[in-house]
Amino acid sequence: METTTTTFELDKTFPGIVMADTRSGYEGYLIPSDQLLKVCADLKNKHGYDLLSSVTGVDYLSEGKMEVVYHAFKSSGGPALVFKCQIERVDPMEMPSVTSIWPGADFQEREIWDLYGIKFTGHPDLRRILMWEGFEGHPMRKDWKEAFYEEEKKPLKSRWPQGNHKYAETKTPYGDNVRFDAGFDPEKWVPTDPEEALYTALKKFKTEVKDGIQTDHIIVNMGPQHPSTHGVFRAVALLNGEEILSLKPVLGYLHRNHEKIGERNTYIQNIPYTDRLDYFNSMYNAWAYSLAVEKLLGLEVPERAEYIRVIMGELSRIQNHLILFGMLWNDLGAYFTPALYAFEERELILDIFESVSGSRMMCNYHRFGGVVRDVNPMNMQKIKDLAFDRLPRKVEEFDKLLSENEIFVSRMKGVGYLSPEDAIGYSVTGPTLRAAGIPYDIRRVNPYGIYDRFDFDIPVRHNSDLLDRYLVRVEEIRQSIRILQQALNTIPEGPIITGKPSYQIKVPAGEAYGRIEHPKGELGFYVVSDGSANPYRYHIRTPSFVNITSLEKMCVGTKIADFVTILGMIDIVLGELDR
């Protein structure tokens, strides 16, 4: 199991400034907000913590404190350095922004501003990110209550044990999932343009006169309903002819409030929700959440369960990449033919998922300390047929048919360049980072589960363009098949879960961060427990959300038609982008 204890002692490096976090169950260090930038600059420049993975807020309402938690890593590998910055919980709350040191904190700080209302001074573009400008309140604060609020924690007394459920609509004054201040008058309300801040964030619109011809720069909106944005993603681009001058992603069209709901839920109720984050990889998402909670519980996972997790996870990775290729070719204009081939393989993998878990897409398969159902010999045989026979053949077929297609190569080669320094700076993880020449794969640099037992390579390429990102993924499928074959050959018999399965567990107080190498990058769950049956803080650090920070950098200077491919190769899924 992964440990995040660090040998590097921050409090001894900065004596008198940095304090160790001594709360029981907590780790890391506390940095006063006026020293934060100085310490962070040293951490990055002198001590090598160049990859800031996760930034998130925690609202300690009863202590009157607001805390921002940072998880920094070295791109060469190793455990996390956790540090925190606390401020008084009195509006207006202000903290220095670390975007000048780690540009990857950009969207995550905007998210904290949106959901917690902490202003980051020095942030280049601090706007709301998930909710719209003008939305009343900062919804993740512990004292903010949604319209359908019933009780602080589940199970709700109205449903259990009495079971007298009424429609939530009948319990709210407005008869709907909306809340307005008392005395609010919609007729007198003056609308503010929620888009205004967005357009001012783009580079200034200007008119040029060149050789007697007047040229205007135009703004193009793509999405939220657009066939090539892979869901309800929206981007606003400022164009000079066809060239992108500036581009801002607009998120939140699928913001489903995973975190707010997750903090009302009991621990185990959150597992089905993790399935709906990245809905292609429901078999992989819950692993990170289980890791975090298992760390808090101190649970060991039985051998067989570890193997099953690896097998299901790698199958999931294979179908994720195959679908990505299919969709990529859709975006490039080869409409649906490669996608049909991809879906053929995906259906076979989904058959296995359905057979072992009961559902095609939302598998709900992981539990704390294992998995919920065993894989019977019939399914094991099906997986073996796939891993030893069909998939290796099909991957070669894909590779042979697609990878050297001339149109494909000319659309992909040299497009969407991201330098290795920028990739690390923007906290990019996953295949995009490995295509920039950084061999950073959590399965290897900070192993979890039993990945340290398998023999596999980390595919790395060095041109950092779209073609390399594609080829890295092709190679990753091959490596996944290798892992699958080894796991299938050595899987032992035995129990699949530690202890008795229970629907409600009490988790000791403390905090934990569980992270895995998800097919799209680093997926992390930051869980804070106050000792009760519900998580006090439940934060999801998703690869799509953090990787999208680098979108503008990759797009500026390319043609608008390439934007679609660049976006496609970041491999976003809206469910985890907006959460």
Added chain:
Amino acid sequence: MMENELNLPEFNIPEELDGKVAITNLDRLYNFGRRSSLWPMMFGLACCAIEMIAAQAGRYDMARFGMEVMRPSPRQADVMIVAGTVTKKMVPAIVRLYNQMAEPKYVVAMGACASGGGPFKEGYNVVAGIDKFLPVDVYIPGCPPTPQALVKGMIRLQEKIDQQSISKVRWYKKGADSVEIAIPFLGPDLIDPRRIQDIKEAANELATVNTAEEGAA
């Protein structure tokens, strides 16, 4: 196409003309054409959209029912499959898309979220079902519904179309060409223009309750 599907049952076609001639009425012909070429809008919101794509792909092959032509533009689409969670931020765009569709138009709520909010109903950014804004023709349960369920739901829609009569449908009546829904807008929270009066009254009532409570305290 089923043979003799167009025929009215009460007429017998001579054997030598079987499959070549059909005796039918206008409604049957009209509905037969419409329901055999339902073009869905290419429009996915969340997880359900993936199952919608799977239904289009090889194994389930919605093309068998004439539903394979996904149109990215609402102007060319017949049916809007609302596939996924409807959020407050997204709903103005969905209603606008619906308004842009030409009549006859249908709405299918695919999955628990689109039908009633699903597992995310209590979320502060979630609209508890698209039927709060659009007239839904078919609800498909499931989270997400399997492709089979989607196909079944679309067949239900075809059955509904079969029941319609050209002399009674709303889009040939006098008046506006198409149903327009007032587009909601984003204020301090989502505001439905059709419910402005209700919101005002409820907010006033809250204010009086609050002042009464303050007075009591």
